[in-house]
Amino acid sequence: MSKPTVVVLGAGGAQASGVLRGLGRSSTPMRIVSCDREFRDGRVVTAGAQEVTQVEFDLMASPDQLYDLLQSADLVVNCTGPYYTLGPMILDAAIAAGTDYLDICDDADATDLLLRRDEAARAAGVTALVGMGSAPGTTNVLVRLALDALPAGDASVAISWCVDASDMVGAVVPHFAHSFATAIPDAGGTPSWEALGPKRVRFPDPVGEQMVVTLSHPEVLTLPRFTRVTEATNQGGLIPEDFTHLGWVISRLPEGDARTAAMHSMFETARVSHGDREPVGSGLIVDVRVGDEGIVFVSGGKMSQDDATGTPAAAGCLIALTGQVPGPGVVCPEVLRPADFFSALRDVSAGGGGMTAFRTNGGEVTESVRIRDLLEQAQAVAG
Template identity: 80%
Template sequence: MSKPTVVVLGAGGAQASGLIRGLGRSSTELRLICCDRKFRAEAVIDAGNQEVHQLEFDLLADSAKLHEVLSDADLVVNCTGPYYTLGPVILDAAIAAGTNYVDICDDADATELLLQRDVAAKDAGVTALIGMGSAPGTTNVLVRLALDSLPPGEASASITWCVDASDMVGAVVPHFAHSFSTAIAEAGGTPAWEDLHPSRVKFPEPIGEQLVVTLSHPEVITLPRFTRVTEATNQGGLIPEDFTHLGWVISRLPGNENRTAAMHAIFETARVQHADREPVGAGLIVDVRVGSEGIAFLSGGKMSQEDATGTPAAAGALVALQGRVPGPGVVSPEVLHPADFFASLRQVSAGGGGMTAYRTRNGEVLEHVRIRDLLTALTAVR
């Protein structure tokens, strides 16, 4: 039996490196075709014992080469960015090639564009799993797990996160500014600071209390589309909080090029000036409620964002290769059965990044509950 071929686009980037490391931990033998415009001379692709091939080409300038590479693959994982410019282009190429697709898209407006490809994907027999990172990605699956464990009825989902500014590299930088400018669609640009509802949220240690604001994120779009969630909110921020304020200020500059250049310059300067600062890590709270009953998931730890994003993407890729993503069509991670996702996550994870779950009533914690027990209960009735 031949090895499945997985094409990784943007393979020289940070999030892709986490994905590839994750796939390298899997017992599933794979043939990885790692593509980028240019790989750094000193770069080493860490894929464990997986078969790896590197290809350098410009996927936008050489569409014929892209089609050739995708046509020979079982799956393409798109780690290029920013997604609000490249996402639809790559998904269109995958549909044209008839190749199943996974990405880590975290732009809300790009998500809308990707979902518009649903009919085309169905017609081509292509299954596209979009937003399969940390947030979105793991957050969506956690919401699904909570919904499957709560009583029937309309639900709400609140997603709150923070990440360390040291992880702001590459395409993540313009994405952050873009999240401000699209935070409230009807605002027609970056909202006033007070309209972003800034608040302070206490995350599990070692993260502690952090500033978060309303930012655009795909979960707000996809959860009401694919689940019984009728109200979804997203707030996030950077550590230290000065970087959150900077992101908002820069997002108000005219022109995307000005914003991107300014933000890269500021963040790179800050990283140099604070090179001796110990990164705090990242925090996440996913609070799902049906009436007065709820389940909340909390995490805080020092896992880098390239692993926090790349590892669930690797799990999603394995689920896709197993044919366990409902399709064809364009779907988001909340359509996955949580047991399938977490089984694959155990294969690709290096450990760490622990998550704690609680049953709640009217937002107040009732009792600790193990994610394993929630999964076991669902599997028993599957």
């Protein structure tokens, strides 16, 4: 049986590096075609023992080359950004080429545009898995896992997260500002600070208490579409919280190249001013409730966002290559069977995820629960 071919776009960037490391740990042999506009300083892309071919081209300037690459591929992994400008173009190319698609899109408005390609993807026999990173991505699968273990009925989800500012590089910076500008769709721009509902949330050590605000994230859009969730919120922030305020201020500048340049300059200046600070890591809380009963997942640790995002994306690649993503069409990670996801995750992970789960009643923790037990319960219910 020939090895599947996976095209990775934006392969020279930080997020793609985590994907490639994950694929490199996989026991599934594959051919990887790593593509970017340029690989700085003659960087050679590797993925463990996987066969890797490196290609430099500008996909905006050479769409025909992108189409040719996709025609001979089984899966394209889109790690370019920002997604609100590049996502739809690349998915359209994948649909035209008849190639399955996966990305780590974390812009709600871009996700909406991608979901509108569902009919075209179905007609072309293409399955597109959108938002297969950490949040969205792992968050969506955790919600599905909780729903499979909770009673029937409408569900609510509250997602809180924080990321260390040391991970704010490349396209992540304009994305963060864009998340403020689109946090409340009807606001017509960046809402006031008070309208973002800032609050302090306690994450597991070593992350501790951090400030989070309402930001535009796809889970709020997709969970009600693909599950029985009727109410979903998403709040996040950066560590130290100065960077969260900075992102809000930058998002109030007029859009354009000048704003993008200002973003990178201001974030880099702020990073330098905190140069002697030890990075804290990232934190995540996913609180799922049906009536009074609930399950909450919590994590906190020093894993970089490269790996926190790239590792679940690599797991998503394995699921896609084995035909376990429901399709064809454009779907999001909450449609995946949690057992499939965690099985693939074990194959691509370096370990040390640190996720714990608890049952709750009325929002109060009643007992700890193993994710393994939740998976077994979900499989028993599914038959």
